Amino acid sequence: MDSYLINQIKPISHSMFQKNYFGVFHGSISARTSVHSFIINKKETILDEIDQSCFIQLNCSITKDYRWNEASTDVRIHEKIYKALPNAKYISYTMPPYATAYSLTHDRVIPKDYYGHQEFRRGVVIYDPKDFLNWHKRASKEISLFFQNSQEHLLLIKGFGLISYDRDLTEMVKKVAILENSCKLLTLSQLNENG
Numbered sequence: 001m002d003s004y005l006i007n008q009i010k011p012i013s014h015s016m017f018q019k020n021y022f023g024v025f026h027g028s029i030s031a032r033t034s035v036h037s038f039i040i041n042k043k044e045t046i047l048d049e050i051d052q053s054c055f056i057q058l059n060c061s062i063t064k065d066y067r068w069n070e071a072s073t074d075v076r077i078h079e080k081i082y083k084a085l086p087n088a089k090y091i092s093y094t095m096p097p098y099a100t101a102y103s104l105t106h107d108r109v110i111p112k113d114y115y116g117h118q119e120f121r122r123g124v125v126i127y128d129p130k131d132f133l134n135w136h137k138r139a140s141k142e143i144s145l146f147f148q149n150s151q152e153h154l155l156l157i158k159g160f161g162l163i164s165y166d167r168d169l170t171e172m173v174k175k176v177a178i179l180e181n182s183c184k185l186l187t188l189s190q191l192n193e194n195g
Contacts, residue, residue: 002031003052005031006050008031009050009169010051012029012169013029013050014047014050015173016029016094017047017048018048019177020096020097022094022095024046026095027047027092027093027094027161028072028075028078028091028093029047030072030078030082030091031089032089032090036061037060038057038058038082039057040058040071040072040074040078041054041056042056042072043069043071043073045072056070056071058071060082072093077091077093078091078093080141080144081143081144081163081165084144084145085144085165087167088165088166089167090166090167091163091164091165092164092172092173094162094164094176095160095161096179096183097180098181098183098184099156099161099183100160101183102187103126103156103158103159104159107125108125109123109124109182111182111186112185113185115178115182116178116179116181116182119175119178120182124152125155127142127155127156127157127158128157128158129157129158129160132159143155143157143163153172154176156179162176164176
């Protein structure tokens with residue numbers, strides 16, 4: 001296991017958990033370790049206080065073994081993104097509360113705050129999975145296809161959360177935080193307008 005990567009991920013994961021981007025048993029974070037392999041948190045991991053035992057290394061080019069069953073339930077999404085996007089070094093699935101709530105009633109996020117506008121000038125499309133009954137089966141294919149056909153590095157999915165990837169861990173997390181803050185400000189400003 002790559003201890004350098006774990007030490008990079010550890011404070012980021014803790015911070016994202018404290019901000020409620022990860023839940024007690026939902027959310028995932030991974031890092032590519034080679035062309036065909038990556039590490040990802042295990043299924044039962046609480047992403048607040050992590051160490052090497054919380055992660056599992058998987059290889060995409062060999063037959064899937066028992067380790068795939070130990071990995072996060074989001075492992076197929078991570079695998080498909082790594083296969084489709086050679087420039088993806090880190091991937092996270094988060095459920096930031098304001099962004100996820102905003103996704104329920106909107107089709108696009110158009111930030112009105114300075115940092116949100118600077119980062120997302122064209123806005124952020126909200127992807128509608130339509131039918132949640134079979135979303136688990138479709139998610140990995142539809143998410144990787146979106147990223148293949150887009151320049152975007154994050155995808156806000158209606159009622160599901162946020163998938164993001166980047167070559168730089170800090171850059172990935174920064175975008176997640178800026179989007180969440182923009183959605184929080186948009187929500188609060190709407191409350192003020194209606195109140």
